[in-house]
Amino acid sequence: MPGENLSRDEARERGRLLSVDAYDVALDVRSAVAPGPDAATFRSRTTIRFRCAEPGASTFADLLAPQVTSVSLNGRELDPAEVFDGTRIALDGLAAENTLTVDAQCAYSRTGEGLHRFVDPEDGEVYLYTQYEPADARRVFANFEQPDLKAPFTFEVTAPEGWTVLSNGAQEGATEGGRHRFATTRPIATYITAVVAGPYHYVTDNYRRTFPDGTELEIPLGALCRKGLAKHFDADDVFTVTKQGLDFFHDHFDFPYPFGKYDTAFVPEYNLGAMENPGCVTFREEFIFRGKVTEASFERRANVILHEMAHMWFGDLVTMEWWDDLWLKESYADFMGSFAQVEATRFRDGWITFANRRKAWAYRADQLPSTHPVTADIRDLEDAKLNFDGITYAKGASVLKQLVAYVGQDAFLEGARRYFKRHAYGNTRLADLLAVLEETSGRDLAAWSRAWLETAGVNSLTPQATYDANGRITELSVLQEAAPEQPELRPHRVAVGLYRSRTVFSESGDSALVRYARAEVDVTGPRTAVPELAGLERPELILVNDEDLTYCKVRFDEGSLATLRTRLGDLTDPMARALCWAALWGLTRDGLMPARDYLDLVRRFGGQETDIGVLQSLHGQVQTALEHYAAPDRRERAAHEQAEGALRELRLAGPGSGHQLSWARHFAALPATPSGLQLLQGLLDGTAKIDGLEVDQELRWSFLEPLAAHGIADEAVITAELARDDTASGRRYQVRCLAARPSAEVKARAWADVVESDALSNALVEATIAGFAQPGQRELLAPYAPRYFAAIERIWQERSIEIAMSVVRGLFPSWLVRQSTLDAADAWLAEHAQAAPALRRLVLEERDDLARALRAQACDETAGARP
Numbered sequence: 001m002p003g004e005n006l007s008r009d010e011a012r013e014r015g016r017l018l019s020v021d022a023y024d025v026a027l028d029v030r031s032a033v034a035p036g037p038d039a040a041t042f043r044s045r046t047t048i049r050f051r052c053a054e055p056g057a058s059t060f061a062d063l064l065a066p067q068v069t070s071v072s073l074n075g076r077e078l079d080p081a082e083v084f085d086g087t088r089i090a091l092d093g094l095a096a097e098n099t100l101t102v103d104a105q106c107a108y109s110r111t112g113e114g115l116h117r118f119v120d121p122e123d124g125e126v127y128l129y130t131q132y133e134p135a136d137a138r139r140v141f142a143n144f145e146q147p148d149l150k151a152p153f154t155f156e157v158t159a160p161e162g163w164t165v166l167s168n169g170a171q172e173g174a175t176e177g178g179r180h181r182f183a184t185t186r187p188i189a190t191y192i193t194a195v196v197a198g199p200y201h202y203v204t205d206n207y208r209r210t211f212p213d214g215t216e217l218e219i220p221l222g223a224l225c226r227k228g229l230a231k232h233f234d235a236d237d238v239f240t241v242t243k244q245g246l247d248f249f250h251d252h253f254d255f256p257y258p259f260g261k262y263d264t265a266f267v268p269e270y271n272l273g274a275m276e277n278p279g280c281v282t283f284r285e286e287f288i289f290r291g292k293v294t295e296a297s298f299e300r301r302a303n304v305i306l307h308e309m310a311h312m313w314f315g316d317l318v319t320m321e322w323w324d325d326l327w328l329k330e331s332y333a334d335f336m337g338s339f340a341q342v343e344a345t346r347f348r349d350g351w352i353t354f355a356n357r358r359k360a361w362a363y364r365a366d367q368l369p370s371t372h373p374v375t376a377d378i379r380d381l382e383d384a385k386l387n388f389d390g391i392t393y394a395k396g397a398s399v400l401k402q403l404v405a406y407v408g409q410d411a412f413l414e415g416a417r418r419y420f421k422r423h424a425y426g427n428t429r430l431a432d433l434l435a436v437l438e439e440t441s442g443r444d445l446a447a448w449s450r451a452w453l454e455t456a457g458v459n460s461l462t463p464q465a466t467y468d469a470n471g472r473i474t475e476l477s478v479l480q481e482a483a484p485e486q487p488e489l490r491p492h493r494v495a496v497g498l499y500r501s502r503t504v505f506s507e508s509g510d511s512a513l514v515r516y517a518r519a520e521v522d523v524t525g526p527r528t529a530v531p532e533l534a535g536l537e538r539p540e541l542i543l544v545n546d547e548d549l550t551y552c553k554v555r556f557d558e559g560s561l562a563t564l565r566t567r568l569g570d571l572t573d574p575m576a577r578a579l580c581w582a583a584l585w586g587l588t589r590d591g592l593m594p595a596r597d598y599l600d601l602v603r604r605f606g607g608q609e610t611d612i613g614v615l616q617s618l619h620g621q622v623q624t625a626l627e628h629y630a631a632p633d634r635r636e637r638a639a640h641e642q643a644e645g646a647l648r649e650l651r652l653a654g655p656g657s658g659h660q661l662s663w664a665r666h667f668a669a670l671p672a673t674p675s676g677l678q679l680l681q682g683l684l685d686g687t688a689k690i691d692g693l694e695v696d697q698e699l700r701w702s703f704l705e706p707l708a709a710h711g712i713a714d715e716a717v718i719t720a721e722l723a724r725d726d727t728a729s730g731r732r733y734q735v736r737c738l739a740a741r742p743s744a745e746v747k748a749r750a751w752a753d754v755v756e757s758d759a760l761s762n763a764l765v766e767a768t769i770a771g772f773a774q775p776g777q778r779e780l781l782a783p784y785a786p787r788y789f790a791a792i793e794r795i796w797q798e799r800s801i802e803i804a805m806s807v808v809r810g811l812f813p814s815w816l817v818r819q820s821t822l823d824a825a826d827a828w829l830a831e832h833a834q835a836a837p838a839l840r841r842l843v844l845e846e847r848d849d850l851a852r853a854l855r856a857q858a859c860d861e862t863a864g865a866r867p
Helices: 008-017 227-234 235-253 295-311 328-342 350-366 381-386 391-407 407-423 430-443 447-450 558-570 572-590 594-607 610-630 630-654 658-669 673-684 697-709 715-724 728-740 744-756 760-774 775-781 786-800 800-808 818-830 837-865
Strands: 018-028 041-052 061-064 069-075 076-077 087-090 095-109 114-117 126-131 153-158 163-167 179-181 195-198 201-210 216-225 262-266 280-284 459-466 473-481 494-500 512-525 527-529 540-547
Touching: 008 061, 008 512, 041 447, 061 195, 069 087, 076 728, 087 095, 087 295, 095 114, 126 262, 126 494, 153 195, 153 262, 163 216, 179 216, 195 262, 195 280, 201 235, 216 227, 235 262, 235 295, 235 328, 235 407, 280 295, 295 328, 295 350, 295 610, 295 715, 295 800, 328 350, 328 391, 350 391, 350 572, 381 800, 381 837, 391 407, 391 430, 391 447, 391 494, 391 512, 391 728, 407 430, 430 447, 459 494, 459 540, 473 494, 473 512, 512 527, 512 540, 512 558, 540 558, 540 572, 558 572, 558 594, 572 594, 572 610, 572 837, 594 610, 594 630, 594 837, 610 630, 610 658, 610 837, 630 658, 630 673, 630 837, 658 697, 697 728, 715 728, 728 760, 744 775, 760 800, 786 800, 786 837, 800 837
Parallel strands: 018 153, 216 262, 262 280
Antiparallel strands: 018 041, 041 095, 061 087, 069 076, 069 095, 114 126, 126 195, 153 179, 163 195, 201 216, 459 473, 473 527, 494 512, 494 540
16 A cells, blocks of 8 residues: 555545545543553544445545554454555445444654653653644544545543543533543544643633624633643633634624634644644643743734634635645635734734734745745645645735735625635635635636736835936836746735835934825736826835735835935834835845845844834844854854844843843844853853843743853753753753753764654754754764765654654754755755655755855855955
């Protein structure tokens, strides 16, 4: 049999043959608390009732398990040794109506795939949860693992006495002998079924709503986390956002929440941000904040809560037929999460965050050699795994934001309402969505779809203006360009804003840059005039895509760029300022602006940035510029300049403010000077103080890592810090700090722990890689570049895809921005043309980032050579 990597063709053939009527799944996880090897597996017994369109045909069920005890098809016992190959169960001679029962021993996971088992080092308690997308339910129970074979599920879980156990449906009846039985779900796909079990801290609430016809809806709410995090758990805020989201989606979707209860589970060692399991949504527990965080962290959590809630309709109620149309759920959830956040919660600046952070993810992905249309060509499950990317999420959401500007918000939302009612509990393709949107908007969307959903790449929009002798605009046009390899020019609905000085107070002087004119226009083709702006006074700044209506790279004319170099901090509108920062970063990434110029802009104007999310993005971009884009012979000087600037802003920031915290973290993350390291040491031991800065445990670890990376904090110091914070989080930080130390022996041990052994959990693999790959240790890490290319094909074959992806991405020698590294990547790609396509894609992406860094360094070197 072909094995674990299900192809689209196989899924289509099986989908043509089969219709699934019901699953009954019984799991016995009492072994989770057993000592040693006895905690390796659990019993899984599954009964599937399904129909076959061609009696007598053959198919297969999916199961990844170390042992199958028995298989029964229509009362006929099958020999597991003959029908089970480790990934699939062969099913021959099907009847019109069939019953399959599979009894197996399935394995607990330490990689976050399937049924993950976590032992809390703080108290020894065991916690379980499932994570399946795109196809890991087969690690827990036998099934037909593809999204179009939806069915009702009934789960029964036998667990240790006293455990909290949750699934998609509400529990039915009392627990007897540790046995929990759950209500049968509506038809859903395998990848969104869920089980959460353990001694979780569990808090409850209720949501109630009365509809215009008098119908009342009540949704029981739950929120849970590990007991060790209970003291930090702000469940009230989680419930507040949840209720606000339920109000918003009921107001706009006209389809009551269809899955009964709504539990929000924060779970340990989670690979993702969250997962939209209906009735039992799982989140990474890092969304429970152990220390002080900025408002951007709360905003991010709220956005994820609302993103997953949108999935209850887009993805769970109506599901894509195959992973080609993954965007049908992810793009919508990404867009609707931000939309709901802005309209229904306290986070009114969500679109600024979307423009600044989410779209940056999309722009990077869309310029990689692996870029793809929003509607992708997904050949198999490995392709699907890699397409949970910036295009499927953030570009797709940006395209939908553009669509709202194109067809109008009312038509867009009415299309969603019809989509839900027409396809409830079913599966769809792109054509199904376009059909309802064409109905509600009255527009032919075929050309729009071809341009935006079915082609790849990002366009650049640049203003071009001419002026008369009196300084008035004679003509203003928008020029559209595309990369040669992705030549599509698209229709863009954009706003063009004109800005000039107005005498008011601003942080950098006695005047501010404010918008005095705006025009919306449909940009088509290479050049589009904006006649509404002709005759107006000459602007100091022309901002194409003002208000961020479309998806594009924003460029500037020479006059506007000159204004930003001297007046960026004077822009009073936070969205306009965020768009300008993003555009300037795009110029730097593209090698069109020297890294030194961008760093200078942040140093001069970063302290005036009021939006904390934008500021944190700037800090991350500064680190990237220093590590990858700055000319090597200037990197140390540039780092010292940035550190001095960061310390200045740290001391100037309001005591106890989010800006102060952000500058403190940024200062610690920058390549350190001796005086900077001395300050970090003082802040840790209490001999130094910055007014208002609370050095809590999370911040202590942030300060300790650079001390470890510079050889100041040794193993004894790190171990002592763990004694202060001997928790799951503390263990991860300890592993990271230990791997950061500047020793050949340390690096060899870290490499072996990740590459030569599979003993570490997913979270500790991530922590070890983060500590190992210190950019300031380039020469120490140089010997690992050839070892990386020698190891990755074996890693891909031997490890789960989640761990393999972490290793291939995380250990790529990006710290060595040299032509020799690029040559090594090219040689590997040439010599491994037959390697797994998903593995080649990851290496191609990392190689492209490296080539971009070399171009950016060349740009920075050229700037340094100018007189």
